Amino acid sequence: MRVSAVQRALTDISAHRQFDRWINSAQQLESGEWRATFGLRVEMSSLWTLEGQTPTGILAVEPVTVSFPIGYPDRVPQFELRADFPKNVAHLLPIKGDGSPRPCLVQGSIENLFRTAGVPGLLVQLSNWLQGAASDSLNDDPDTWEPARRDTIDDLIIGDTLSLQRLPKKKQDIAYRSTAYSSFRSKNVTGVYRIxxxxxxxxxxxxxxxxxxxxxxxxMYAGRSVSAIIRSKPLPDGSSFVCSEYMPDDVKDVASLLRSARRWHCENAVQSVIEGIERLAPKFKTQTVWWPIPISLLIHVERPRVVAGTTSAIETFGYVVEMIPGKGVGSVRIAAVIDELNTRVLRTFNQLPAETVAQPWVLLGGGSLGSKIGLHMARCGLAPALVLDGEALLPHNYARHALLPPSTKNDAPLFPEFKAYSMAKALELLSASTTGKANTIQESMLTKASEEELRAASKWLILNTTASTPVRHLLTSWDNPHTRVADAALYASGRVAAFCVEGPERNPNLDEVDTIKLASFIDDAEVAKLTLSGKARLELIRTGTGCGSETMQVSDATISVHAAHVSEELGRFYSQGLPDSGAILLAKRSSDGLRYEARRIKVPAFHRVDLETNGTDMWRLHLSEAAHQKIEIEIARHPHTETGGVLWGRFNESLGAIYVVDVIDAPPDSKRSATYFELGVQGLQELLREKHRQSYSEMCCVGTWHNHLQTSGPSSKDRKSANDIGKAASYPNALLISTPGGYCGLLADSTNKMLDTNGGAATS
Structure with missing residues (x-):
């Protein structure tokens, strides 16, 4: 302890504007702490000053004892009031035994207040507190009611408090519910009941x-018992009784219990419970019951305002009345009433609205990333309705899985544990109603019944964590415009992560959002190198795609970091609604793991154009909003002639899709007229090669565009151009045409001429 710090604190106290005098000078006790008592003036009316105290019993000069514990100033000084200070004021700290009352000076951390404002800051709070006690305004918060002070809490009563507060029914005086209890007994220690x-x-x-x-x-011992639930008796006019009198809960025996019950208008009901215990106790045989049986008593008291820390104006007082077998009523003990584990509690403790309406969603993939997201969401009271994963849990999975293996080898299951089933069982322990199915997404879409089950469970969202390209393609092509799909995956050994969400009515869809994600990777040279370079490709080949691979070099902690961010986003979407567009959360970690950069990217709806083809395959061009805006600006620059440029993006042959993320301006040697546009070549090939190199070959030229001044379909010249391009191109190209009436287009693809309609080789 620094004695100089104590001296400075005493100087600060004597300098306070309401300091009156030192009653007892500072002394060091045998324990090592310092104590001093001083008088603090309390502002009050002249009438009260003459009387020497307020109607609430607060003196004009209140003696306050300050103690400086060993270790001060690293530890906070304590202020104690006189032993006979009124106990029926709010915001007094619980008093243990015969200790003096202490004021509760701040809602939150008293240490934080002391560290930032020192002893003068504590004195300001103490002076304000005494002023509030004098004017009886400590419980005048217009929004909340301060719960009664309970100096000792002996036992715990656990239950669904909102459900219990609905009891008893209107025509009942008392409601009874079964309980389970446990406790312990020894000669020297009184047992604690957990009910x-x-x-x-x-x-x-x-x-x-x-x-x-x-x-x-x-x-230890355990058994079954009952709980008696009582509420205040209505007033003679039938209205509810509201208790607006603040008093500490000082119940310690039957007499004080009945005295409190009288104040709460429920004395007869409490007396009935006590008499019932007295009648029942002598009938118990001590051969089967050796120890006292705890009868829990819950009394609901309506307050003028919502009780602080709750969402209800009902304050529930809990007690344990011991029934001594063969005798009668034993001790009466104060019990804390706390909520059982349920979604309401989980949401409250995760800063989400407790009244949030559940929305069904599906977790696709219960591996290292998916399991962590699933557990995070379940702890928020937002667990998935369905977990789909066809893989079994193998021993090495536990290195990064959110679940734990069996406690001993003897507990190991004889049959394989599937990830989906194990996840569902774990989430059930967190009050979730989750179904686990050891199915792939493909199997869930095989039959009408299984697909309907999938639709019902995913009305809000499907989250794909499989990092599987075929799964992404399947979800993209799924004919269900009402369920949005999201995708979460890690890249580059966890250095990069992306969380993608489709837009309303699935525009943009998952593959469109994934294309914008890829373009965002390319725009960041560091991310592009980490995810798309030759070294990154080699790593993908060696370990398999995505974080689901057992050999991907990424730690459990790294996966947890990204899983937490995805879960935060999901929680935000759950409480605020899914975004009004597609969205990407793109994250990047430094090589030392100390820096984490994340940014949100808005993905507007795509413009979709069905392309005219020479074959039977369907192809569609997907034009990003950014590319569309560039086309609009270029057309506005040439209002009286046709114009055009080059389309940049990628194509997906599995889906018959060409994605355009950018438009390259026409070379300077291009020719424009009112009826014709000819794309130039000056510098174009060099530019395309450089962009292709910068994208690590992920993006390429996927066609050209031009406009017509009148609304029309493709012209004969357009079809001839498509035919010529198709003969020379090794992959599909699009000819996109913008007209005043919208877009149309053609597919230029050499394979349309190479195969006949039956799939055989063409003969001419």
Whole structure:
């Protein structure tokens, strides 16, 4: 302890504007702490000053004892009030034994206040607190009611508090529910009861209790009991009784319990419970019940405002009335009433609205990334309705999986544990109603029944964490405009991560958003090198695509970092709604893991154009909004002539899709007229090769575009151009045409001439 720091604190106290005098000078106790008592003036009306105190019992000069614990100033000084200070004021800290009352000076951390404002800051709060106590305004928050102070809490009562607060029904005086309890007994220590309220009915009758024998696990014992639930009796006019009197909860025996019950207008009901215990206790045989049986008592008291820390104006007081077998009522103990684990609690503790309406979503993939996201969301009370994963859990999976292996080798399952089933069981422990299916997404779409099940479980979203390209293609082509799909994956040993979400009505769809993601990779030279370079490709070949591979070199902690960010985004979408466009969360970590950069990318809807082809295959051009805007600007620059340029992007032969993310301006030697546009060649090949190199061959020229001044379809010249390009091109190209009435286009593809309609080789 720094004695100089104590001296400075005493100087700060004597300098306070309401300091009156030192009553007891500072002294060091045998324990090593320093204590001093001073008088602090309390502002009050002249009438109260003459009387020497306020109606609430606050003196004009209140004696306050300050103690500086060993270790001060690293530890916070404590302020104590006089022993006979009124106990019926709000915001007093719990008093243990015969200790003096201490004011609660701040809602939050007293340490933070002391570190930032020092002793003067504590004195300001103390002075304000005494002023509030004098004017009886400590519980005048217009929004919340301060719960009653309870100096000692002996036991715990756990249950669904909102459900319990609906009891008893209007025509009942008392409702009974079964409970399960556990406790311990020893000669020197009084047991602590842990009581869980159950959903089934109970009663205070010997017939009901005949099966409630205790089980002993020395020194622990357990059994079944009942809980009596009571609320205030209505007023004579039928309206609810609202208790606006603040009093500490000082119940310690039957007499004080009945005294409080009288104040809460429920004395008769509480008396009935006590009498029922007295009648029942002598009927118990001590051969089956050795220790006291805890009867939990819940009394609901309506307050003028919402009780602080809750969403209800009902304050529930919990007690344990011990029934001594063969005798009668034993001690009466104060019990804390806390919520059981449920979605409401999970959401509250994760800063989400407790009343959030559940929306069904599907987690596709229960591997290292998917399992972590699933557990994060379940802890937020937002668990998936369905987990799909056809893979079994193998021993090495636990290195990065969110679930834990069996506790011992003897507990190891004889049959394979599938990831989906294991995930569902784990989420069920977090109050989730999740179904697990050891299916692939392909199997879930095989039959009408399984697909309907998938649609019902994914009304809000499907999250794909498989990092599988075929799965992404399947989800993109799924004929379901009502369910949006998202995709989360890691790249480059966890240095890069992306979370992609489709837009409303699935425009942009998953593959369109993935194309914009790829373009974003290319735009960042570091990310492009990490994910698309020759070294990165070799790593993909060696380990397999995506984070689902067992050999991908990424730590469990790295996966957890990205899983947490995806879960945060999902939680935000859940409470605020899915975005009004496609969206990408793109993250990049430094090589040392100390820096994490993330940015959101908005992906507007794509313009989709069905292309005219010479064959039977369907092809569609998907034009990004950025590329569309460039075309519009170029057309505006040439209002009286046709113009055009080059389309840049990629094509997906599996889906028959050409994706355009950019438009390259026409070379300077291009020719324009009112009826004709001829694309020049000056510098074009060099430019295309450089862009192709910068994209690590992921993007290429996918066609050309030009406009017509009048609304029309492709001209004969356009078809001839498509035919000529198709003969020379080794992959599909698009000829996109912009007209005042919209887009149309052609596919230039040499394969249209090489195969006949039956799939055989053409003969001419």
């Amino acid at each position: 869980t309220a159950l959903s089934d009915d109970g009663d205070l009758t010997a017939q009901t209790w005949s099966k409630y024998a205790q089980r002993s696990f020395s020194p």
